[in-house]
Amino acid sequence: MRSLAVRRMSGGAFGIAVALAVLIGGSAFALARSGQGLSAATAVCKGSEVRLLNPGRCRTGPSVGTEADARLRPSHRSRRHRLPKSPEAPQETTASTELTAASAPTEPKSSSETTPPGLAIGKGHPAKFSGVDPPDPAPEEPAPEEPTTTPPPPEEPTTPPPPAPEEPTIPPPEEEEPTTPPPVEPSSCDQTVDSTSEAASALAAAAAGSVVCLADGTYGSLSLSSSKPAPGVTLAAANPGAATIGSVSVSGSGYTIARFVIDGGVSISRNVDRTVVDHNRILGGNHYGVFVCTAEPPDQCNDTAITGNVFAGAMDEDQIRANVFHDGDGDGIGLLVEGNEFRGNQERGGHNDVFQSVWVGDHLVFRKNYLHDFGGQGFFVKDQGTAIDGFIANNNLIVDQDLPCEPASLCSGYQLSPWQVFGPIANGEMKHNTVGWGSGGGTAVLTGTYINIEFSDNVFNRLTVTNSGGSVPSMSGLNNTYCDSSGWGVPPGSSVDCSPDFLNPAAGDYRLASGRGINWVPSAQHYGP
Numbered sequence: 001m002r003s004l005a006v007r008r009m010s011g012g013a014f015g016i017a018v019a020l021a022v023l024i025g026g027s028a029f030a031l032a033r034s035g036q037g038l039s040a041a042t043a044v045c046k047g048s049e050v051r052l053l054n055p056g057r058c059r060t061g062p063s064v065g066t067e068a069d070a071r072l073r074p075s076h077r078s079r080r081h082r083l084p085k086s087p088e089a090p091q092e093t094t095a096s097t098e099l100t101a102a103s104a105p106t107e108p109k110s111s112s113e114t115t116p117p118g119l120a121i122g123k124g125h126p127a128k129f130s131g132v133d134p135p136d137p138a139p140e141e142p143a144p145e146e147p148t149t150t151p152p153p154p155e156e157p158t159t160p161p162p163p164a165p166e167e168p169t170i171p172p173p174e175e176e177e178p179t180t181p182p183p184v185e186p187s188s189c190d191q192t193v194d195s196t197s198e199a200a201s202a203l204a205a206a207a208a209g210s211v212v213c214l215a216d217g218t219y220g221s222l223s224l225s226s227s228k229p230a231p232g233v234t235l236a237a238a239n240p241g242a243a244t245i246g247s248v249s250v251s252g253s254g255y256t257i258a259r260f261v262i263d264g265g266v267s268i269s270r271n272v273d274r275t276v277v278d279h280n281r282i283l284g285g286n287h288y289g290v291f292v293c294t295a296e297p298p299d300q301c302n303d304t305a306i307t308g309n310v311f312a313g314a315m316d317e318d319q320i321r322a323n324v325f326h327d328g329d330g331d332g333i334g335l336l337v338e339g340n341e342f343r344g345n346q347e348r349g350g351h352n353d354v355f356q357s358v359w360v361g362d363h364l365v366f367r368k369n370y371l372h373d374f375g376g377q378g379f380f381v382k383d384q385g386t387a388i389d390g391f392i393a394n395n396n397l398i399v400d401q402d403l404p405c406e407p408a409s410l411c412s413g414y415q416l417s418p419w420q421v422f423g424p425i426a427n428g429e430m431k432h433n434t435v436g437w438g439s440g441g442g443t444a445v446l447t448g449t450y451i452n453i454e455f456s457d458n459v460f461n462r463l464t465v466t467n468s469g470g471s472v473p474s475m476s477g478l479n480n481t482y483c484d485s486s487g488w489g490v491p492p493g494s495s496v497d498c499s500p501d502f503l504n505p506a507a508g509d510y511r512l513a514s515g516r517g518i519n520w521v522p523s524a525q526h527y528g529p
């Protein structure tokens, strides 16, 4: 799979276009919220982000029991395993149920062995969108949020930790991993404007390669609809993190959105090419963080990149929803999700996942992401009718999956799966991932048809390989470390270790001297603006 070596999509300058802000089914949503008298609490929490990391302070948040919930979700939500059935939304079932239904004679494990407490397998995705785009049905677009009056201050780039004394030498990575690319610099602004209407005009007139910047401030929503030829155009905050924008609707090709605080999510429409969402802070409390894309086959979104962002807080559904991604330019990447930090996701009854792939796509590259201090599910791939051709999930760190459901009664436990990959997938690899350690942490699940997939050099806490996706996956691979496994024909070179000697987990350094697992530390990355 090295032939799939990923080259980052152009993060540089781009041309521009304008768009008419067409905000979608938000009014009802906002109305519902205000009707619950929650607006103030929401704004406070969103502005400070405290709610996202300290749910106890904001338990009256908007996600539970609102009119919007009734529209967006099943009406009966006493438990997360009873989403209503529909042709597109298979009912969530427990692992034991699915294993019984599709029991494989070769799988002698009892349900208790294959169904760790709290494990949720086979969760259905919410009802699909209507296929009309635009206008968008309710689930497609986030409701416009009242802009926060006080955007969070830009985060200072973290400084690398001092070298640990007598730190073991980390072997060089087996493959050359790209570093997090530098964000657009303010000095690169070709022009700076101070309203979304001016931005729209500037983008419409901009030549490919241009960078239009927004001055410091809080703005409403943006719609980018005029396609731009390569290398596209960039809309950036003039000063990193000092401009807050609402929802961003992308229906034209060739846009990079960089270094903003985004409080309304990013939605990429069908048949859009070359969208880059780079080094933004994407706030919770909206429908999705980034939605790629509002379509189903045969429509698709080509060559999308989501890089270097921080996703902070739970959405009504997923922090990233990926549907029909496609490698249109033949560089081996259809959707690149790389170098992002994800925190604060929680299961709120909407099947809230950090990353969920629905429908088929091709050439998914999920790499070097940092998932921590979250709940719900982590990396979740399911429901594609045909194989995702080109599947790379490498060098990701998933730890401290310990946020409870909200409300806690939604979950029998909060240790939902950090890594759940349903086949069919083909021609790819899962390598050098470190998953399920720290506080909390559910069981990773691999299931379904895997074709030419390598699973090597990973460090998983708990891993289940089941037939709940229709078959037990067959993988090649070497040299994994794990604590507990079920149904897995453990590859050669694997070792059992329930307390791997991570270099400095208290400081987020989950590298191992053996070179297995990740080869980077979060503190050396630049997330967000």
Ligand SMILES: [Ca+2]
Pocket: 303, 326, 327, 328, 329, 330, 331, 332, 333, 334
């Ligand atoms: Ca591509």
Ligand SMILES: [Ca+2]
Pocket: 125, 126, 317, 318, 350, 351, 352, 353, 356
């Ligand atoms: Ca979901």
